[in-house]
Amino acid sequence: MADFKSDFQRWIGLCNEEYLIKYANKGLYNRACKEIEKGVTVSYEFMDDHVRCALSDDSVCLLYGDIERFSCSCPSDKICKHVILAIVAYATQHQPAAGMGDAGDEPAVFKPDFGWLLQLHPSDFLQAFTAAQIEEVLFRLEYGEALEVAETSFLTVTLQLQQVEVSFDQEADLSRAMCSCKAKGNCIHKLECLLRYRLVHEIDDREALQADITDVSYDAEVAAEARALLAEVLGIGLAKLPETVCTRFELLAIAAHNGNLPALEKDLRGIKGELGLFFQRHVKFSQDVLLDRLARVYLGLAALEKSERPELKKQLLGSFKSKYHTVPHLTLYALGANPWETRSGYKGVTYYFFSLADKRIYTYTEARPVYYEGTSFTYATSYKSKAPWGGLVTMEELSHSQVSLTSAKTNREQRLSSSDETKLVVLPRENIEELDLGETLCRDLAERMGEGAGVLFEQATEHVFLLPTKSVLQVFYEAATQQLIITVEAHDGESIPLVIPYQGEFDKTIRYLENNKRLLELRDVYWLVQVRGDELYPISMLQGKSLTSLKLDL
Structure with a gap:
């Protein structure tokens, strides 16, 4: 007693x-x-x-x-x-x-001990939270958050950007934690507050948790069969290859889907498409592209078979559908918009934004398949349509703005979702020269052009950056290659060609750029460029608060 x-x-x-x-x-x-x-x-x-x-x-x-x-x-x-x-x-x-000790002593003061929060093991989180919750919070940890910690009767951690606070009891029991969101059970705010609090105390659980929630199981028989088929195609050569091989690739792609091999499924269908162009004797067929893809997929399967590291296996396996996670707040600076069309029959417009907080480029894409009879997509209509996130502005206005997004949904490739939960506020646009552009600004072109060279197994990602230039030296249309070439001068004096391939849909734009002498008068312009092989493709020009998307604004 x-x-x-x-x-x-x-x-x-x-x-x-x-x-x-x-x-x-x-x-x-x-x-x-x-x-x-x-x-x-x-x-x-x-x-x-x-x-x-x-x-x-x-x-x-x-x-x-x-x-x-x-x-x-x-x-x-x-x-x-x-x-x-x-x-x-x-x-x-x-x-x-x-609480009195000897006569005249002060009453004893019992101070709660929250040391148990720093003594938890990652396995404790796996028991208290779902894999989906852990994945969501690990994504959020990549973004900054203003954290406030107060110790009273509770240890209260406040996520200031999200305006959420979680209070932990001195009892070593996560289920007793209380969150201001009032959600039942263990919500993601409890996990986020706990992991951020531990990070403040230099305890990083991210790698261990990521390894524990990563599913790297797959059907090894399907992978082996695909590897054998690739070796067969490489061994026989295109001249003796029967057209029925396309059916074999399609059946294997279906098996890859069922065998948790999403990257392989995509690659097999891509190879089938290239072979289809070959058998049709299509002008777009490229033997170099096909051989490169065959070799890359074959080597990727060999690496998957030998790999023992879960994170590498996950990279090699790929994912069926990119998961989108909620980011509390993003301040985005529009960089321009680019219309495009794929060989597989899709048309769309991609919008580019620079995030002032994490200094990365985010994209939002509107696209449609146009290979169905009666379906169409026009760039001008898309550009004039209302933007998602409240419909306050058009896509054209959005592509020239600076905006704040709350509860934005994005994936690991920084692609934005058109979620109804996201709210948009238009902000005054700053001068691009006054922004800290971080790694988005190109400071060494040779290094930028070499990025990604020799990387065999990573999923291809769009390579876009801002190129600062001193002036425009020359603009001319090269009939032999059907390309408009804009030669710009970098601040170190280097001449850099920017290439725009001819497309009938943009014939007027290309002619306008070719004949517009005002281009040669431009000074100190930033160009948003995309790397395509060993060439630079210009998307937009930026100076001060102004922006011009070359194919959509001219």
């Missing part, structure tokens, strides 16, 4: 106004205090593992030294004013005397 009484008094020392209001509510706490003021008294009888509290209003409560363990003779099945009253009365009447 002596041990229980000591533990009980220590717990009572934590039960201040903040603590009781957090677990009950302010109204209940105030009513209990008023009852004490009216003269309600409590007598306490200590048992082996609890205290019997007899109130003068004939109610009887049992307290066990834990805010979540109690009972009361009243009908309430939740914490009631009688329980709160019994705790407050004991803290007021008994705790100072119980």
Whole structure:
């Protein structure tokens, strides 16, 4: 009993106004205090593992030294004013005397210990949270967040950008944590606050958690069969290859889908498409492209077979559908828009934005398949249509703006989703020269052109950056290659050709650029460029607050 009484008094020392209001509510706490003021008294009888509290209003409560363990003779099945009253009365009447040491000493102060939050193991998170919650929070950790930590009766972590706070008890139990979002069970805010708090104390759980939630199982027989087919095609050669091989690639692609081999499925269908062009004797067929793809996929399968690292296996396997996660806030600076069309029959417009916080380029794409009969997509209509995220502006206006997005959804390739949850606010646009562009600004062209060279197994990503230039030296149309070439001068004096391939749909734009002498008068312009092989393709020009998307604004 002596041990229980000591533990009980220590717990009572934590039960201040903040603590009781957090677990009950302010109204209940105030009513209990008023009852004490009216003269309600409590007598306490200590048992082996609890205290019997007899109130003068004939109610009887049992307290066990834990805010979540109690009972009361009243009908309430939740914490009631009688329980709160019994705790407050004991803290007021008994705790100072119980905390006294020798005569004249100050009352003992019981300070909560939150050290257990730093002693948790990643396996504890796997038990308390789902794999989807962990994946979501690991993504959020890549973004900055203003964190505020306060230690009182609780350790309260506030995510200031999200305006969410989570309070942890001194008891080593994650289920007792309380979040201001009021969601039932363990919400993602609890995990995010916990992992960010541990990061502040130099405990990084990200790698261990990522490894634990990564599924790298796949059908090895399908991978082996695909590797054999690739070797067969490379061995036979195109001249002796039967047209039925396209069917074999399609069937294997279906098997790859069922065998958790998404990257292989995509590659097999891509190879089938290239072979289809070959058998049609199509002008777009390229033997070099086909051989490069065959070799890359074959080597990728060989690497997958030998790999033992989960993160490398995940990279080699790819994913069926990119997952989008919520980012609390993004401030985006529009960089321009680019219309495009693929061999497989898709048309679309991609919009580029620079994030002022993490200094990366984000994209939003509107695209449609146009290979179905009766379907169409026009760039001009898309450009004039309303933007997602509230429909406050058109896509054209958005592509020239600076905006704030709250609850933005994006994936690991920084592609933005048109989620209805995302809210857009248009901000005053800054001068591009005044922005800290980070790695988005090209400072060494040779290094930028070499990025990604020799990388066999990573999924292809768009390579886009800002190129600062001193002037435009020459603009001419090269009939032999059907390309408009804009030669610009870098600040170090290097001449750099920017290439725009001819497309009938943009014939007027190309002629306008070719004959526009004002281009030669431009000074200190930033060009948003895309790397295509060993060439640079210009998307837009930026200077000050102004922006011109070459194919859509001219």
